[in-house]
Amino acid sequence: MEAVNKILLVDDVDMNLVILSQIVEEMNFVPLCASSATEALEVLRNDLPQLILLDISMPDMSGVELCKLLKKDVFTRDIPVIFISAIDSYDQMAAALEAGGVDYIRKPFTPENVKMRITIHIKMRNMQKEVEDVNKKLNQVIKKQMEVSRNRDRIFAIGFENMVMKKDVVSKHILGSESGIARIITQAMQFSDVFEEDITESFIQDMEAAATMHDAGLFMMPESIMTSKELTAEERKLIERHVFWVDEYLDIVKLHNNEFNDDYYDILSQVVKYHHERYDGSGYPYGLKGKEIPLAARIMAVVDVYEALVNDRVYRKALPVEEAIKFMVDGKNTLFDPDIVDILVKIHKRFEK
Template sequence: MSNSQPSILIVDDTPENLSVLGELLQPTYRVRAATSGRRALQIARAAPPPDLILLDVMMPEMDGYQVLAELRADPATRDIPVIFVTAMDATEDEQHGLECGAVDYITKPVRPAIVMARVHTHLELKRARDILSDQNVYLEREVARRMAENQLIQQLSIHALARLAETRDPETGNHLRRTQEYVRTLARGLQDHPRFRHFLDNKTIEALAQSAPLHDIGKVGIPDHILLKPGKLTPEEWDIMKTHAELGAKAIEQAEKDSAKPVEFLAIAKQIARHHHEKWDGSGYPDALSGEQIPIAARLMALADVFDALICKRVYKEAFPPDEARRIIVEGSGKHFDPEVVDAFVRDFDTFVAIARAYAE
């Protein structure tokens, strides 16, 4: 409601009744009048809508109850308060009007003091509701803005941490972005699968995609002479290299302890960091987990990580064509990878190839 005079629509099929109400209300309010239900609806739906409607019940063609029902059915008019004005004074009529959605009931012949008091009361109530509604809209927008801001800060923090690991392992390039999108693709492909749907709701998929870039964060703890070695690692060096999984999980676990409450993406990031080198048959590291023991997030990351490693050139290997990488992964189904995750990869193989091209080195 604006700061200017509130507007009131009075509806009555008898012109004399309109005159009485008009003369009473006009010095204080802007008044519009309608002699039929249809005309009242036209005025109510036009901009700006009235702040309050005084509505006669007994009218030909369309009575007050029908008018009120149409007002309430239309989102543009449903919040306009309606006071019934009628010669009927039976309690059941009053009850019926209030049940239909009227805010009050005035009986004819109208008494000026009562009309003015009721009108003032319901305009003040509407004004309070409008202020509250505006505040709620503002608060909702402010909460959404701050949440988006926090989300952005969180994403930037994750990428800053992941890039830190990447600076120690310069060959990876766009590996983080590609594996993030591979994981998202696998998760969406398995969202309705009976074995995965309990875990892969929309919120978790987003947290999973956010967490994926932290999978190799533990590499910051691997000495340069091993991490950057141009040739093949010795068995002793390989043992040290493998500790990056535990190192990453422990770093994330420390971040969790520093948090006042659980953070979903950190819990998932810890699983991914520790277990993305586990294998379905139990021959992986660091915990030799097998089958369903391996967290779902880590199973998805395992395939994404291997696919990307296969299609990228490394100091110790040439890049494989995508079709050859697919063959190797399918061959690893039930050994290295969860067979259902491999099936999802095969179904969305074209998407994997498109992601690899979009974020090529």
């Protein structure tokens, strides 16, 4: 814990420590004295001063090297370090400041100069701490507001899903277990060397919520098309338009709602618009391929097809899980991102739980 009204003096010349001690005492500070870098580190284990006056030339370790160590330590990195040295060299001064020093006083020094520098840098440090405290409080407020906004967006997604689910029995197969599958797969991706840097907790939550709306545009389809066992070319083209309808609606919602969470909106828009793209470029609506397809959409493509295979549809019965997994594996690098399919293969038994 930082010790208020204490200044650490580090110098291997006893007389310098005596003089500097008198100066800081006149300023109502308590001097903590060390005659070497080793002693200084020992003092810092017990006391964290407001400021350090540091000599450069010392027997065991130079002041520059000591300063570098202090700036790497989370407990001492923010303590202002003023170098005080008889070395009158531009290169040495540059090295001292580059190591993290805030100022450089040349010996011989005057008490007035030392007092002025100490006063300036302690005031600057106090102002910096005030700004840090304000920023910390602001970040806490922003975090709470983002969580409120994120929850509101999820309620919007679930509400839209519920509206779709009321349409007819067929629509129950449009939306449903995909959100749970998306969550489990995305959680597993956190532990993959391929995806660990891309997957955060907020991404997992947003992906789970977005999955509930991935095919919500089908709600706008005529019931005759949704219950048809065989589609005409015109009907298939119409169905392919469903990826745009929800996305257009989301644009309107975002335009009229400044609190709509941007990160969630981006993931939701990607899932809705691109989840029918295929890894080899054979999908729709844009024919994107490989990593051109956003990650959220590549995940949703795997989730969507797997969920469809293992559940009944109006045009066929559900496949056994083993056959569905074989279909997914056969689709690696053509239909699906191979790394996501590999994760599906490893964890698909968790879906049954």
